[in-house]
Amino acid sequence: MVGVSKTPGKLGYEVMNNLLKCGFRGPIYPISHRYSEVQDIRSYKSVLDVTDEIDLAVVSAPESYVPKILEELGAKGVRSAIILSGRRMSPLREAISEVSRKHGMRILGPSSLGVYYPKNRINVSPVPLNSGGRGIALISESKTLGISMIDFGISEGLEFSAVVGTGGKADIEEEDLLSYLSEDDDTKSIMIHMETLGDQKKFMESVREALKRKPIIIVTGSAEIRRKLEPLRKEIPITNDFIAAFDIAAAFLGKEIRGKRALVVSNSSGAGNLLVESLENTSLEIPNLSDASIDDMRIFMPEGSFHRNPLDLTPEASPEIFRGILESSMNSSEIDLIILIYCGTNPICLEKLQTMLLEMRDLMDKPVIPVFLGGDLSREVARRLRRDGIPSYVNIANVGKALDFAARYFESH
Structure with missing residues (x-):
C-alpha cells in the first residue's frame, strides 16, 4: 500500500482501512516516508525494503511520485499494480505503459476506482x-x-x-x-x-x-x-x-426467464395498462388464456375482477388472493413468467406480500416478477426482495426493457 495516510478521509487512509475491514487474510505492507506504522501495521520507507514477495501494489501517492514508485515496483518484481492517483488523461499514462512493457507488470489506472x-x-x-x-x-x-x-x-x-x-x-x-x-x-x-x-x-x-x-x-x-x-x-x-x-x-437475480409469455396480475387496471404499454416494442407477449386456465383462477378472484390477461383483481386483492392466483397458474403451459403488480401503501399487506413471495419462490418453476407502486415502504419491500434474489421493481417504465433483454438472452444462451 504505497502512499498510506493516518488521516481519516484521505485516500491513502480509506483504502487501507477498507482492506482491513474487508477481512483480507494476507500480509499488508504500508509504504510511507512519514510513518513507522500505520493502523498498527509496520510501515516501510520503500517497497525495496520489503523482503517478502509482493503480489499486488496499490498506489495512492501523489501523481508526481508515481513514475519512481512504478520503477521500484518493477525492480522488486511486482507483477500487478493499481494506480488510484492521477488523472485519467494525464501524462502518467505514458509512464505506466512504459513500465508495463519493461517489467511485464499489469497495471490498472491511472485514476482507478480500485x-x-x-x-x-x-x-x-x-x-x-x-x-x-x-x-x-x-x-x-x-x-x-x-x-x-x-x-x-x-x-x-x-x-x-x-x-x-x-x-x-x-x-x-x-x-x-x-x-x-x-x-x-x-x-x-x-x-x-x-x-x-x-x-x-x-x-x-x-x-x-x-x-x-x-x-x-x-x-x-x-x-x-x-x-x-x-x-x-x-x-x-x-x-x-x-x-x-x-x-x-x-432481471438476472432470480430464476431464468425461459419464454416470453407473461401473465400480468394486478390490483389496479390502470397499473396493468401501464405495464402492458411498457411491454410494447419488446419480444414479450401477453397471451389470451384458455377458459380452463381462467376457471382455475376464478375461485380466487374478488367480485368485479377482469377475467382476462392482464388480470385485474380490483383493490380488494389481498396477499392471500395473489397467492391463490400464483398457485393456480404455477403449472400452466400457457405462460412462462408472472408479473405481479401491487398498488398500495398498507404496511401489513406489503409485509405479507413479501413473506408470500419468499415462500412461493421455491415452489414456483416460473419466475415471478413483483412490481410495487408506492412510496418509501414499497421501495423498501422491493429492496429486501432483491437482496433475497427476487427481481423486484418500483419503476414500471423500466420493467419491459429489463425483462425483454433477460428473455432474449436466455433464449439464445
Missing part, C-alpha cells in the same frame, strides 16, 4: 464495501461516477460480486477483465461504464465471447461509442441511463 472482490476478501477502493454476494460485476472507467453507481445499486438492494475501476486504461482495459469476470460463479451480470474505446474490434470480440457465459450491459454518455458499438445493439443494452441499467441487471 478493486473490490469479496470472494477473496479484497477491497482496495475508497468505497466501504464489506458485504458482497452473487450479483453485478461493475467495470467503471470513471472513479467518481463509479462510486455513485455503487451507492445507488446498494440503495436499490443490489449486491456486487466485483468492482473494477479501469480509470485511464494505460494498460488494462475492459476486454482484459471480461474473460475473467464472465467465468466468475458469483457474477450474475456484468455492467460496464465507459467513456473511451480503444481497439473497437478487440472489444467487440471480447464482449461476444463473454456473452456466452454472462449478460452484459453498457452505460456510456458518448455518442461516438454508441455509434461504434451499433453492431452490438441487438445483443446487449447500451444506455446512458445507469438507473435503467441496474433495473436490467436486476
Whole structure:
C-alpha cells in the first residue's frame, strides 16, 4: 500500500482501512516516508525494503511520485499494480505503459476506482464495501461516477460480486477483465461504464465471447461509442441511463426467464395498462388464456375482477388472493413468467406480500416478477426482495426493457 495516510478521509487512509475491514487474510505492507506504522501495521520507507514477495501494489501517492514508485515496483518484481492517483488523461499514462512493457507488470489506472472482490476478501477502493454476494460485476472507467453507481445499486438492494475501476486504461482495459469476470460463479451480470474505446474490434470480440457465459450491459454518455458499438445493439443494452441499467441487471437475480409469455396480475387496471404499454416494442407477449386456465383462477378472484390477461383483481386483492392466483397458474403451459403488480401503501399487506413471495419462490418453476407502486415502504419491500434474489421493481417504465433483454438472452444462451 504505497502512499498510506493516518488521516481519516484521505485516500491513502480509506483504502487501507477498507482492506482491513474487508477481512483480507494476507500480509499488508504500508509504504510511507512519514510513518513507522500505520493502523498498527509496520510501515516501510520503500517497497525495496520489503523482503517478502509482493503480489499486488496499490498506489495512492501523489501523481508526481508515481513514475519512481512504478520503477521500484518493477525492480522488486511486482507483477500487478493499481494506480488510484492521477488523472485519467494525464501524462502518467505514458509512464505506466512504459513500465508495463519493461517489467511485464499489469497495471490498472491511472485514476482507478480500485478493486473490490469479496470472494477473496479484497477491497482496495475508497468505497466501504464489506458485504458482497452473487450479483453485478461493475467495470467503471470513471472513479467518481463509479462510486455513485455503487451507492445507488446498494440503495436499490443490489449486491456486487466485483468492482473494477479501469480509470485511464494505460494498460488494462475492459476486454482484459471480461474473460475473467464472465467465468466468475458469483457474477450474475456484468455492467460496464465507459467513456473511451480503444481497439473497437478487440472489444467487440471480447464482449461476444463473454456473452456466452454472462449478460452484459453498457452505460456510456458518448455518442461516438454508441455509434461504434451499433453492431452490438441487438445483443446487449447500451444506455446512458445507469438507473435503467441496474433495473436490467436486476432481471438476472432470480430464476431464468425461459419464454416470453407473461401473465400480468394486478390490483389496479390502470397499473396493468401501464405495464402492458411498457411491454410494447419488446419480444414479450401477453397471451389470451384458455377458459380452463381462467376457471382455475376464478375461485380466487374478488367480485368485479377482469377475467382476462392482464388480470385485474380490483383493490380488494389481498396477499392471500395473489397467492391463490400464483398457485393456480404455477403449472400452466400457457405462460412462462408472472408479473405481479401491487398498488398500495398498507404496511401489513406489503409485509405479507413479501413473506408470500419468499415462500412461493421455491415452489414456483416460473419466475415471478413483483412490481410495487408506492412510496418509501414499497421501495423498501422491493429492496429486501432483491437482496433475497427476487427481481423486484418500483419503476414500471423500466420493467419491459429489463425483462425483454433477460428473455432474449436466455433464449439464445
